[in-house]
Amino acid sequence: xxxxxxxxxxVGLFVVAGLAALFMLAMQVSNLSAMSNExxxxxxxxxxxxxxxxxxxxxxxxxVRVGRVAGISFDSxxxxxxxxxxxxxxxxxxxxxxSARIFTAGLLGEQYVALEPGGAEDMLKAGDSIxxxxxxxxxxxxxxxFLFEKAAEGSKK
Amino acid sequence: MTCWRVSRLDATDDDTDAxxxxxxxxxxxxxxxxxxxxxxxxxxxxxxxxxxxxxxxLRPRLVILQMHSVGVLSLVIIVVSGLFVGMVLGLQxxxxxxxxxxxxxxxxVVALSLVRELGPVxxxxxxxxxxxxxxxxxxxxxxxxxxxxxxxxxxxxxxxQVIGPRFLAGFLSMPLLAAIFSxxxxxxxxxxxxxxxxxxxxxxxxxxxxxxxxxxxxxxGVIKSxxxxxxxxxxxxxxxxxxxxxxxxxxxxxxxxxxxxxLAVLGLxxxxxxxxxxxx
Numbered sequence: 001x002x003x004x005x006x007x008x009x010x011v012g013l014f015v016v017a018g019l020a021a022l023f024m025l026a027m028q029v030s031n032l033s034a035m036s037n038e039x040x041x042x043x044x045x046x047x048x049x050x051x052x053x054x055x056x057x058x059x060x061x062x063x064v065r066v067g068r069v070a071g072i073s074f075d076s077x078x079x080x081x082x083x084x085x086x087x088x089x090x091x092x093x094x095x096x097x098x099s100a101r102i103f104t105a106g107l108l109g110e111q112y113v114a115l116e117p118g119g120a121e122d123m124l125k126a127g128d129s130i131x132x133x134x135x136x137x138x139x140x141x142x143x144x145x146f147l148f149e150k151a152a153e154g155s156k157k
Numbered sequence: 158m159t160c161w162r163v164s165r166l167d168a169t170d171d172d173t174d175a176x177x178x179x180x181x182x183x184x185x186x187x188x189x190x191x192x193x194x195x196x197x198x199x200x201x202x203x204x205x206x207x208x209x210x211x212x213x214x215l216r217p218r219l220v221i222l223q224m225h226s227v228g229v230l231s232l233v234i235i236v237v238s239g240l241f242v243g244m245v246l247g248l249q250x251x252x253x254x255x256x257x258x259x260x261x262x263x264x265x266v267v268a269l270s271l272v273r274e275l276g277p278v279x280x281x282x283x284x285x286x287x288x289x290x291x292x293x294x295x296x297x298x299x300x301x302x303x304x305x306x307x308x309x310x311x312x313x314x315x316x317x318q319v320i321g322p323r324f325l326a327g328f329l330s331m332p333l334l335a336a337i338f339s340x341x342x343x344x345x346x347x348x349x350x351x352x353x354x355x356x357x358x359x360x361x362x363x364x365x366x367x368x369x370x371x372x373x374x375x376x377x378g379v380i381k382s383x384x385x386x387x388x389x390x391x392x393x394x395x396x397x398x399x400x401x402x403x404x405x406x407x408x409x410x411x412x413x414x415x416x417x418x419x420l421a422v423l424g425l426x427x428x429x430x431x432x433x434x435x436x437x
Contacts, residue, residue, distance in 0.1 A: 004218075007225045008221055008225075010225055011221050011224045011225050011228070011229055014224065014228050014232060014330075015333065017337055018333025019333070021336040022375075024340045025272060025378075028343075029268045029340075029343055029365055029375070030371040030374065030375050
């Protein structure tokens with residue numbers, strides 16, 4: 001009987017260890033803990049082109065991450081991309097003339113939204129839109145423009 | 158004269174060639190039929206085992222005893238291998254990443270390779286070597302010493318009494334073992350990367366948490382280990398149950414368990430990876 005008890009305790013420990021390992025993988029290794037689903041302070045920005053921006057891409061101010069992109073949709077009336085950003089509740093004070101740009105982290109990194117606060121007195125309320133936006137740089141467009149200018153220069157000469 | 162002899166020799170050569178081809182075809186057909194027959198028997202056997210599983214809910218002690226021999230006794234090899242695999246990943250990943258100035262991504266490399274691939278696959282291979290072979294040998298020996306027939310004589314269904322608990326124990330242990338392997342591996346990678354090579358501890362964890370997704374990576378890893386556990390245990394108990402009841406037959410069955418499980422796990426891994434991550 002004593003032996004069966006030790007075996008059962010061993011199996012119990014094994015199951016606990018396995019579940020603890022799964023829990024550690026979920027909490028410590030993956031981004032479950034960083035994923036705050038609470039609806040913080042939502043801002044909307046409209047871009048002509050979002051490039052490689054994805055849902056859950058970071059939103060940062062002065063290089064500090066303050067939230068994530070909550071959704072990207074297409075407005076078929078204005079032909080613009082609508083980016084909903086979920087900002088953490090403690091950063092809920094952005095002036096109305098805040099501008100949003102899409103940048104790339106590093107040369108090959110992922111794209112993120114950078115907010116740049118302006119100097120206005122009034123603050124944006126939750127759900128407001130940011131007026132001043134700058135789209136993502138699309139490399140092909142820049143190269144195309146560059147080649148076009150070169151060709152134009154060549155024809156002048 | 159010579160001419161005649163040559164032609165006759167040719168004729169006999171043709172005859173034997175045709176005979177050889179037929180022999181070869183027959184051997185091929187025999188082998189193929191044997192493979193299909195075994196496959197069919199394996200599937201019928203699996204159905205019988207699955208049909209007997211609900212009855213085990215009334216007798217959980219049988220499963221717990223098997224989980225001890227299949228799961229708990231495999232812990233040492235899983236933990237030690239996981240630790241060393243994680244440490245090697247940390248070392249190798251660091252050497253490659255540091256050339257690109259991306260040593261902070263070490264945590265991502267270690268965690269993603271462990272959670273997505275190495276955890277389930279290596280744990281399943283170790284499981285086949287440690288637990289699968291033992292299951293096959295045990296059941297095969299029971300068959301060789303006619304213990305299974307004895308049970309049938311006493312109207313005890315050996316599939317419900319012997320095979321079912323072992324199958325369920327293996328199927329339940331495998332995901333737990335794979336999770337422990339991955340978790341210990343991440344700790345091993347942390348130990349080498351942060352402790353020995355001087356990667357920043359905060360960057361190691363934060364980059365990992367940023368890039369590893371709970372649904373995309375961890376759930377899919379768990380699904381993989383469930384599938385591998387099912388396949389590995391099925392092969393192990395079937396090989397044991399289907400072994401020739403001689404000492405040679407049991408030894409062959411044990412070898413086949415390890416070889417077939419390794420092949421099945423690696424093949425299934427490709428299919429699952431293609432389905433989960435490969436946009437196919």
